[in-house]
Amino acid sequence: MSTPPTAPQKKAPSRNFVQQIIDADRKAGKNGGRVHTRFPPEPNGYLHIGHAKSICLNFGLAVQYGGKCNLRFDDTNPIKEEEQYVRSIIEDVRWLGFDWEDRLCYGSDYFGKMFDCAVDLINKGKAYVCDLTADQTREYRGTLTSPGKNSPFRDRGVEENLDLFERMRAGEFPDGSRTLRAKIDMASPNLNMRDPVMYRILHAGHHRTSEEWCIYPMYDWAHGLEDSVERITHSICTLEFENHRPLYDWFLDALGVFHPQQIEFARLELTYTVMSKRKLLELVQEKLVGGWDDPRMPTLSGLRRRGVTPESIRAFCDRIGVAKFNSTIDIATLQNCVREDLNKRAPRVMGVLRPLRVVIENYPENEVEELDAVNNPEDPSAGTRKVPFSRVLYIEHEDFMEEPPRKFFRLALGREVRLRYAYFITCRDVIKDESTGEVVELRCSYDPATRGGDSPDGRKVKATLHWVSEKHAVDIEVRLYNHLFTKEVPDSTEEGGDWRENLNPESLEVLPSCKAEPSLANAQPGTRFQFERKGYFCVDPDSTSEKRVFNRTVSLRDSWARAQKKAAGK
RNA sequence: UGGGCUGUGGUGCAAUCGGUAGCACGUCUGACUCUGGAUCAGAAGGUUCCAGGUUCGAGUCCUGGCAGCCCAGCCA
Numbered sequence: 001m002s003t004p005p006t007a008p009q010k011k012a013p014s015r016n017f018v019q020q021i022i023d024a025d026r027k028a029g030k031n032g033g034r035v036h037t038r039f040p041p042e043p044n045g046y047l048h049i050g051h052a053k054s055i056c057l058n059f060g061l062a063v064q065y066g067g068k069c070n071l072r073f074d075d076t077n078p079i080k081e082e083e084q085y086v087r088s089i090i091e092d093v094r095w096l097g098f099d100w101e102d103r104l105c106y107g108s109d110y111f112g113k114m115f116d117c118a119v120d121l122i123n124k125g126k127a128y129v130c131d132l133t134a135d136q137t138r139e140y141r142g143t144l145t146s147p148g149k150n151s152p153f154r155d156r157g158v159e160e161n162l163d164l165f166e167r168m169r170a171g172e173f174p175d176g177s178r179t180l181r182a183k184i185d186m187a188s189p190n191l192n193m194r195d196p197v198m199y200r201i202l203h204a205g206h207h208r209t210s211e212e213w214c215i216y217p218m219y220d221w222a223h224g225l226e227d228s229v230e231r232i233t234h235s236i237c238t239l240e241f242e243n244h245r246p247l248y249d250w251f252l253d254a255l256g257v258f259h260p261q262q263i264e265f266a267r268l269e270l271t272y273t274v275m276s277k278r279k280l281l282e283l284v285q286e287k288l289v290g291g292w293d294d295p296r297m298p299t300l301s302g303l304r305r306r307g308v309t310p311e312s313i314r315a316f317c318d319r320i321g322v323a324k325f326n327s328t329i330d331i332a333t334l335q336n337c338v339r340e341d342l343n344k345r346a347p348r349v350m351g352v353l354r355p356l357r358v359v360i361e362n363y364p365e366n367e368v369e370e371l372d373a374v375n376n377p378e379d380p381s382a383g384t385r386k387v388p389f390s391r392v393l394y395i396e397h398e399d400f401m402e403e404p405p406r407k408f409f410r411l412a413l414g415r416e417v418r419l420r421y422a423y424f425i426t427c428r429d430v431i432k433d434e435s436t437g438e439v440v441e442l443r444c445s446y447d448p449a450t451r452g453g454d455s456p457d458g459r460k461v462k463a464t465l466h467w468v469s470e471k472h473a474v475d476i477e478v479r480l481y482n483h484l485f486t487k488e489v490p491d492s493t494e495e496g497g498d499w500r501e502n503l504n505p506e507s508l509e510v511l512p513s514c515k516a517e518p519s520l521a522n523a524q525p526g527t528r529f530q531f532e533r534k535g536y537f538c539v540d541p542d543s544t545s546e547k548r549v550f551n552r553t554v555s556l557r558d559s560w561a562r563a564q565k566k567a568a569g570k
Numbered sequence: 571u572g573g574g575c576u577g578u579g580g581u582g583c584a585a586u587c588g589g590u591a592g593c594a595c596g597u598c599u600g601a602c603u604c605u606g607g608a609u610c611a612g613a614a615g616g617u618u619c620c621a622g623g624u625u626c627g628a629g630u631c632c633u634g635g636c637a638g639c640c641c642a643g644c645c646a
Contacts, residue, residue, distance in 0.1 A: 014584050014593090042646055077645060134644055141642055145572045148642090179644055189573040191642050200644035219646050243574055243641050264575085266639095271581090277646095319594065321583040323576095326639055330581050333595050343608060378608070409606070418604060453604050464604045533605045560606045 016322040035067030043085035045277040050268040056317035059098040072105035078206035092300040129164040147187035269328040272483035307538025307553030312341040350466040351516040351531040355394035363391040392470040409462035424450040473515040480509040
């Protein structure tokens with residue numbers, strides 16, 4: 001049967017509100033249909049997954065509409081910004097998979113242009129030099145419910161303003177002594193419009209312009225101008241800038257220059273993590289984590305080190321959508337995207353996290369067999385490999401229970417299970433540490449007829465365990481990560497509490513003595529694997545030639561563990 | 571009685587000009603399986619913030635409330 005030509009079309013994929021605005025603009029012929037966006041980070045910290053949402057939005061829009069997207073550093077505050085952040089941001093955006101071609105821009109490149117524009121505004125009587133101190137400026141601004149009052153310097157003449165502004169630039173005045181302000185409306189209900197500061201005096205070296213300037217533009221003054229100079233059509237930013245849009249528009253109109261459209265969307269929040277730059281900085285500075293790239297951090301460098309792929313981050317950003325509602329995404333959604341991606345591409349290997357020694361009593365003493373193992377059942381082209389099997393093995397400690405509860409399918413005394421790709425084994429005896437009672441070794445027998453894992457008599461087994469041959473195993477270290485915080489919303493604390501109280505003491509668990517199959521001996525940092533039945537792991541740069549270190553990116557979905565947890569919770 | 575924005579299953583996002591609420595994640599079943607993975611099939615879950623109004627018909631329009639977020643840096 002063939003599809004009739006007039007079959008009802010599948011609903012067109014829905015468009016988010018930004019796309020709808022752009023669609024309408026193009027339909028109206030605005031900007032000649034051109035779409036040009038930008039991602040404008042301030043180089044004062046590392047990028048995190050919240051930034052990824054913005055990056056995917058801005059660069060994604062450019063791709064969808066055949067337009068362009070600039071990478072632009074909004075570097076107007078030399079006190080907070082550093083070269084190291086510029087480098088990390090460039091690396092992270094590239095890693096995410098986006099290309100700005102030759103359009104790597106810096107706000108600081110336009111400092112000269114901005115100065116000239118400020119002079120233009122002074123000449124138009126729309127800006128003035130103000131001698132009020134910071135404290136006085138605040139007092140004059142008024143409050144949310146009461147209007148401000150005009151600065152006594154508001155009506156200075158153009159010539160005097162010009163002279164003072166030139167001298168501000170020349171370095172004649174100390175920090176904080178004067179500002180250049182826009183002359184708008186001290187009674188505006190929007191505080192941003194109450195004669196906002198355009199320039200402040202800052203005798204500070206800049207990571208790019210060095211000592212060239214001692215006055216620096218404020219965000220509101222600089223940003224629209226940067227957008228305008230770059231002929232940005234749609235200037236996308238987060239919700240907190242909504243109140244700034246009238247000012248954005250005012251500056252551009254006052255100047256009479258190309259006028260991009262500012263559009264605001266809700267930033268990303270994730271459960272069990274913090275996203276504010278300030279808090280992330282504190283985690284690093286107070287050594288609450290190992291650094292910006294600690295695999296528990298929501299930074300792109302942390303996620304990368306943990307083993308998260310750029311593809312899964314992009315899929316995640318697609319999936320969560322773009323809107324104006326302030327929402328918090330369940331971290332499970334991210335994990336799902338990671339698993340979805342890694343399931344298709346990560347080669348499977350066997351690694352035992354908490355080894356329990358198993359001796360196959362009826363297996364020949366010095367015999368070694370090379371068994372065939374599938375590299376990736378999701379990808380036949382990944383082929384197979386050989387895994388050595390011998391008399392003494394390690395299995396996962398939790399795969400054995402002396403007194404198995406109902407629905408525990410794994411190994412127990414007298415029970416038969418399959419060793420993946422190998423043989424059926426039956427547990428014959430349990431050896432315990434005499435003093436602690438801890439199970440330290442299992443004595444088992446195997447059925448030679450089940451070689452490869454199939455039983456010729458059609459006998460079924462309820463479980464398949466992963467394993468590693470003792471004498472062939474490589475020693476590895478495994479680092480397990482859990483949520484960085486114990487609460488979905490780390491900011492929620494008792495009265496007077498601190499968000500740090502919600503840090504999860506068990507967010508990192510180091511297992512120094514794990515065993516893995518020999519194929520992992522030379523795995524290079526950054527390589528990802530699935531440890532069968534355990535999860536996805538990525539080789540950490542801390543690895544040495546003697547010992548590889550693996551980060552658990554994310555566990556496999558585990559209905560048994562979930563059931564256990566649920567039972568324990570009850 | 572400062573201003574701006576936002577309210578749709580547990581979570582996030584849809585629903586063209588008003589046409590009778592859909593997708594994903596999560597949760598729970600079941601099937602299948604040499605990963606308790608993956609896959610497949612299914613289920614539960616909604617006074618669309620509330621109250622009025624317009625209309626044959628309202629998540630969409632009107633009026634009035636309520637709730638949440640943002641704003642008083644010479645930060646961005």
